[in-house]
Amino acid sequence: MASSDQLKQHTISLSVENHFGTLNRIAGLFAAKGYNIDSLTVGETEDAAISRMTIVTRGDDQIIEQILKQLNKLIDTIKVVDLTDEAFVDRELALVKVQCTPLTRMEIMQISEIFRTKVVDVSAKTLTIEATGSQLKVDAIINMLKPFGIKELARTGRVAIKREFQSESQ
């Protein structure tokens, strides 16, 4: 068997009834069936009765097929879409608190600028940077900041939505 990080990552978007216990039901399904969750985010949508979840998971085709079917089978599920093979926009957000000295502060701010991220908090010894973007971009800036010493890191899971504009390269 392929180890879990070799398996293809899938981004699944699902809309569910905003009922009591729905998140638990879905997380419980993944736990009970032994499916991986790389990340799971949940939030309200334009309709307060509906929540959108974005689940990033891994598995071979058969497992992904089962995951989609099992999610569909839950009574509270409205719609399940595997975005992986479609065009979609996805974002993650990270707040990175980096150590700094008067000497390194400018350098860190330059890196932040290059990545088009924002400095959202400053103190004598730290800078906090807000990074949004694809997982790749967020990984990249975190790597760039590591040498300075990351004091704290808070990172969201992925949110994703299907892209309507189809560019030619897509």
Add this chain to the structure above:
Amino acid sequence: MLRKSYKEQKQKKEITGFEIFIRCLAAEGVDVIFGYPGASIVGIHDVLYDIEHKNKVKKEIEGTINNNRRNNAMTPTKVYDNHQGKTMTGAEIFVRSLVEEGVETLFGYPGGVVIGIHDVLHDLTHIKHILTRHEQGATHAAEGYAKATGKPGVVLVTSGPGATNTVTGIADAYMDSVPLVVFTGQVITDLIGNDAFQEVDIVGITRPITKHNFLIKDIKDLANTVKAAFYIATTGRPGPVLVDLPKDVLAAKAVFDYPKTISIRTYNPVVEGNSKQIKKAAELLSTSKRPLLYTGGGVISSNASAEVRALADKLHAPITTTLHGLGAYPEQSKLALGMLGMHGTWYSNMAVDQCDVLVAIGARFDDRVTGKVEEFAKNAKKIHIDIDPSAISKNVPVDVPIVGDVKRVLKQLNELVKPLDTKEWLKTIDTWKTEHPLRYKHDDSLRAQYIIHKLGEITDGDAVVVSDVGQSQMWTAQFFKWKHPRTQITSGGLGTMGFSLPASMGAAFGRKDLPVICITGDGGMQMNIQELATISHNKLPIKIFIMNNGYLGMVRQWQEFFWKKRYASTPISSPDFVKVAEAYGIPAKRVTSSAEVEEAIHDALAHKEGPMLVEFIVVKEENVYPMIPAGQTVAEIIESPEPLKQSHASHKTMIHAKG
């Protein structure tokens, strides 16, 4: 002593997980373990066996069974008026909702938070509340009722321990797709989450074992939720639904307005099969020389026996069924191969291996059926018809999936298929049937196989047979000849010992047209023995046949085959079942030799006024054959060691051999 015996052992030696587990317990200072063996933990008991034999530690204390003798005589008195549009309490809304759903029988047990409901039931003629002697009994009774009638089984219990006692039955119903609606009382909404007296998060506990569940927080949602619960439990792939009813919701008042219909935007089971797929299936079948139908419980729950019979007969295709499929097709017919899988017939498993097109109908490729999945029906193209999309290609990839209600799909498929020439194939199967029949040794000593074989002959299949779990269950599946759907009732998916006695109660409440027979082992009998009181009180004409072999026989068989005959924790003692039955007011007798069997069965069947118990003292160490060891293939099948001539061949084969 467990501790002492293992304390000085070396830490580094490589040992099995079973032993590591026991050592961990010993390290924690555990001296006594209360338990019950099972196939998945035989290895642990095997380790314990060592300890017991070296130190004579009494490791297991068998739980005593607490019989509750309180009687419940609720005599309904008043005439019914549906009260639509009137203002009433939640308890009354609840009960009247059940009446609107056509519920006639409710299995349950009262308690603090549901007193109000029982108070309403007290005056109502339309629903009969059956007071079981344990909430587990209530859930299995409801399952038996549902399986025997096709109607949902309904359970009402109190909060806390009442609710947790239903968990096994709910899990059982989930595994076997039984439509069940379980209502649990709950503490008042303000106290939820406070660890209040008899509070338990039953919705959380049962989330993974229900098709869906609800906690009602507002009386305005009560009627709609009851409607939704019945709708979800009985449509699509059926299953258990739990509704948690806080006491304050039951005490609040609202106008009773029961919805006539309900639609849930997120729940629309597909019932109509895709006609392109059905056409593909028919085309694939038209090329087949060695077709095989493999039918499961879905055929029974979709009431599709007639359609399955039509398909098999039109195609001249042999048919094998799962444990839950038994009864869909008359077992004495030429095309019937009986059950497949671990303890299935030799020829059904061989047919699976050799067929070129396999049509799985309302079956789910369970591991007890497939053995090693990669090898299962490896020469066949596969068609799979099932209402549950997630059952398709879950364990075994299929070529033509058809999602839909089995009955509707088969109706369409039957129009499209053409008769096949299967003469050669059936001839091969005939030879297999004569060379490898189900068989057992027959002499003066008493064997369960013979009893069940005779029971099949005497009733001619006109009975509802409810079996427990273990060897007696497999022999029942093998040697009884079923004729009708919904007459084979057992716990398949979960394999719950103690299922049969309460389930036979439910069946007896639901079916008055056929005798109800409960076949159980000595172990299983002691797991819900308290229900003898319910049976006796309600004068249910159930025939209880105990196959007493002094062992947890099925586990003992595994120990014989795979654990060097070390019978750890499987010898089991029993009370004098005849005296126990008599204490409950149930006539009983004991049978010890094969010569007495026929008369005993006739006598029991003739006793129509009430229950009767027969304890059969059977051979202690007998095995279920054939057996394909877990995860293996038909090539590894272990056949009965009995030579063909001296043994009693199964009626299925004998009838077939006669023509």
